[in-house]
Amino acid sequence: MSKEKKMTTTITREEFMSPGHLACQGCGASLAMRLALKGLGQRTIVCIPACCWAVIDGPFPYSSLDVPIYHCAFETAASSASGVKAGLEILGDNETAVLAWAGDGGTYDIGLQALSGAAERNDDIIYACYDNEAYMNTGIQRSSATPFGAWTTTTPVKHYKKERKKDIIGIMAAHGIPYIATASVAYPEDMVKKFKKAREIRGTRFILIFAPCPAGWKSRPEDTIKLARLAVQTGYFPLIEIEKGEKWTLNLKLKERKPIAEYLKLQGRFRHLSEEEIAAIQQEVDERWAKTLQKCSL
Amino acid sequence: MKKVIMGNHALSYGAMLSRAQVIAAYPITPQTQVVELLSEMCADGTLNAKFIKVESEHSAMAACLGASLAGARTFTATSAQGLALMHEMLHWAAGGRMPVVMGNINRAMAPGWSIWADQNDSLSERDTGWIQFYCASNQEVLDTVIQAYKVSEKLMIPSMIVLDAFTLSHTYEVVEIPDQSLVDQYLPPFNPPWRLTPDDPHAFGGLTSPDHYMELRYKLQKDMEKVPALVEETGKEYEKMFGRYLGQVEEYLCDDAEFIFVTSGTAGSTARVAVDELRQRGIKAGNLRIRLFRPFPFEKVRSILSRVPRVAVLDRNISYGHHGIFYQEVKSAMYGQPSQPLIFGFIAGLGGRDITRDSFREIADYALSRDRVEEEIVWIGVKK
Numbered sequence: 001m002s003k004e005k006k007m008t009t010t011i012t013r014e015e016f017m018s019p020g021h022l023a024c025q026g027c028g029a030s031l032a033m034r035l036a037l038k039g040l041g042q043r044t045i046v047c048i049p050a051c052c053w054a055v056i057d058g059p060f061p062y063s064s065l066d067v068p069i070y071h072c073a074f075e076t077a078a079s080s081a082s083g084v085k086a087g088l089e090i091l092g093d094n095e096t097a098v099l100a101w102a103g104d105g106g107t108y109d110i111g112l113q114a115l116s117g118a119a120e121r122n123d124d125i126i127y128a129c130y131d132n133e134a135y136m137n138t139g140i141q142r143s144s145a146t147p148f149g150a151w152t153t154t155t156p157v158k159h160y161k162k163e164r165k166k167d168i169i170g171i172m173a174a175h176g177i178p179y180i181a182t183a184s185v186a187y188p189e190d191m192v193k194k195f196k197k198a199r200e201i202r203g204t205r206f207i208l209i210f211a212p213c214p215a216g217w218k219s220r221p222e223d224t225i226k227l228a229r230l231a232v233q234t235g236y237f238p239l240i241e242i243e244k245g246e247k248w249t250l251n252l253k254l255k256e257r258k259p260i261a262e263y264l265k266l267q268g269r270f271r272h273l274s275e276e277e278i279a280a281i282q283q284e285v286d287e288r289w290a291k292t293l294q295k296c297s298l
Numbered sequence: 299m300k301k302v303i304m305g306n307h308a309l310s311y312g313a314m315l316s317r318a319q320v321i322a323a324y325p326i327t328p329q330t331q332v333v334e335l336l337s338e339m340c341a342d343g344t345l346n347a348k349f350i351k352v353e354s355e356h357s358a359m360a361a362c363l364g365a366s367l368a369g370a371r372t373f374t375a376t377s378a379q380g381l382a383l384m385h386e387m388l389h390w391a392a393g394g395r396m397p398v399v400m401g402n403i404n405r406a407m408a409p410g411w412s413i414w415a416d417q418n419d420s421l422s423e424r425d426t427g428w429i430q431f432y433c434a435s436n437q438e439v440l441d442t443v444i445q446a447y448k449v450s451e452k453l454m455i456p457s458m459i460v461l462d463a464f465t466l467s468h469t470y471e472v473v474e475i476p477d478q479s480l481v482d483q484y485l486p487p488f489n490p491p492w493r494l495t496p497d498d499p500h501a502f503g504g505l506t507s508p509d510h511y512m513e514l515r516y517k518l519q520k521d522m523e524k525v526p527a528l529v530e531e532t533g534k535e536y537e538k539m540f541g542r543y544l545g546q547v548e549e550y551l552c553d554d555a556e557f558i559f560v561t562s563g564t565a566g567s568t569a570r571v572a573v574d575e576l577r578q579r580g581i582k583a584g585n586l587r588i589r590l591f592r593p594f595p596f597e598k599v600r601s602i603l604s605r606v607p608r609v610a611v612l613d614r615n616i617s618y619g620h621h622g623i624f625y626q627e628v629k630s631a632m633y634g635q636p637s638q639p640l641i642f643g644f645i646a647g648l649g650g651r652d653i654t655r656d657s658f659r660e661i662a663d664y665a666l667s668r669d670r671v672e673e674e675i676v677w678i679g680v681k682k
Contacts, residue, residue: 059507117354
């Protein structure tokens with residue numbers, strides 16, 4: 001017998017996503033789906049609007065998921081999911097989870113109205129946004145989730161994005177829904193745990209997943225996990241939970257935060273930024289981090 | 299049981315009797331009473347349905363489609379701007395073969411703001427792949443909801459039931475409310491050939507390459523072509539059980555007619571009075587009210603109109619830069635037929651301007667005094 005200690009994981013070995021999907025190398029969004037379904041299980045119906053995942057899943061007649069998928073219109077992830085859930089319930093199925101799975105374009109921008117409507121009604125759906133911080137499926141155009149300073153094809157270097165990233169967590173928290181969480185592909189145990197937890201809660205649940213995109217961020221595919229981890233370790237993307245819109249919990253406390261420059265320098269989309277601009281971003285991250293700590297009563 | 303109800307409530311009763319299971323709707327004048335009554339029915343348990351009070355018409359149709367794909371019978375209602383906002387989802391419904399039934403109250407499009415009747419809202423959705431029924435009485439509205447579910451669910455194509463703003467939506471008429479048990483016999487529960495279920499997971503509506511897309515559309519057209527016969531069949535079955543026949547068109551004194559009005563909606567009722575007046579003057583007039591507009595009832599229309607020398611088509615709508623839309627459709631149906639009548643086109647009643655007996659008198663005088671079509675739009679009652 002080997003004396004080696006076996007690494008244990010709480011994540012199921014069962015897979016609900018097959019190889020052969022159409023994601024790019026190093027795609028954070030594909031990993032995110034694999035982990036989300038490990039948390040939710042097979043009794044899940046997924047509504048996917050226009051986004052990278054509309055392609056990743058595979059063209060008709062193929063699908064890379066072992067769960068049913070409704071490919072819905074761009075702005076209807078939430079409203080489609082609400083409808084599916086109502087249909088299941090009236091037919092006596094209260095057990096199947098309905099997951100709306102949208103990118104940041106479908107969530108922060110074109111789908112925000114439907115998402116707000118579903119959240120206000122507290123419809124019994126899980127809404128997950130895999131945030132890769134731009135319209136990646138159409139070829140890297142800015143969204144309201146694109147951070148300050150980033151290059152995209154519609155915010156060229158000479159006129160890089162001057163506006164801050166929209167605070168979608170703040171918006172969702174203001175709806176007072178039962179459960180909100182952030183998750184990162186670099187922290188799979190945390191992510192799967194959050195999807196498992198969300199499944200047991202009734203009402204609207206919102207999970208924001210940080211999903212690096214090598215093609216859009218001009219980063220190396222092998223750096224995806226590193227970038228996702230750095231986003232957490234710098235305090236740029238804190239791992240949190242919000243229950244009933246009020247009770248904030250910081251899931252990963254940091255004794256020391258890494259400088260944001262470490263995160264930015266691995267991405268070509270920030271290559272043009274000056275020292276001053278990086279300092280300004282650091283300041284913004286610091287301010288947001290302080291606010292997060294305050295909300296988490298730390 | 300007989301009840302005096304408004305046209306909007308005829309839609310609600312139709313949905314109730316059809317046992318709609320998921321309703322998602324957004325209020326808009328002049329549709330509001332449809333959803334108000336359904337809300338009450340859901341609240342007091344008269345109707346066992348989930349009512350999703352969405353934040354827009356776009357979400358209303360999106361939610362109906364999700365529920366439909368999950369296997370539930372769905373209903374919604376809207377009008378004008380609301381219908382236009384749904385436009386994207388109307389394509390989704392037909393393309394995805396989701397048999398939603400929807401009431402649309404014909405209201406003029408803004409700007410300027412108008413809440414009054416005309417048909418440009420529903421006719422702008424002509425090419426979305428929906429079956430469209432135009433109604434002329436509250437009884438017909440109620441009956442058509444039930445029939446529409448039967449037709450739609452058989453072919454997996456959505457249906458739109460269209461009624462004029464105020465002249466029908468807010469007008470009270472005596473309506474026979476059929477027995478629930480009889481309706482249940484006529485309309486069995488919705489049992490779609492496919493649905494969203496983890497027991498048999500499939501992806502619906504995914505990326506479809508040029509290798510497959512065209513066949514999906516071909517199949518939709520082929521199934522659309524089955525609608526006229528199915529409307530006849532289900533209409534006759536309805537007549538057997540409820541005593542009221544629901545066909546593709548309504549003929550009024552067309553058999554021996556030498557001059558026929560082609561109408562739709564409530565104008566079709568007014569036309570009957572005009573026909574009676576003309577007959578008193580010795581003119582053998584008739585009225586052909588088109589009830590099924592999509593798919594277009596080619597055979598019916600051809601068989602009736604090829605017998606007469608003169609036809610006057612009334613449009614409460616316009617395709618800007620072309621003609622009245624029913625006029626286009628009737629002309630296209632008659633093109634190449636061995637016997638073609640003179641077909642005159644008239645536009646009246648836009649934005650809720652009344653269409654009266656006088657309007658039809660004017661139309662008849664015009665059409666009967668000409669031996670050729672001099673202009674393709676004859677405006678009735680416009681202040682030029």
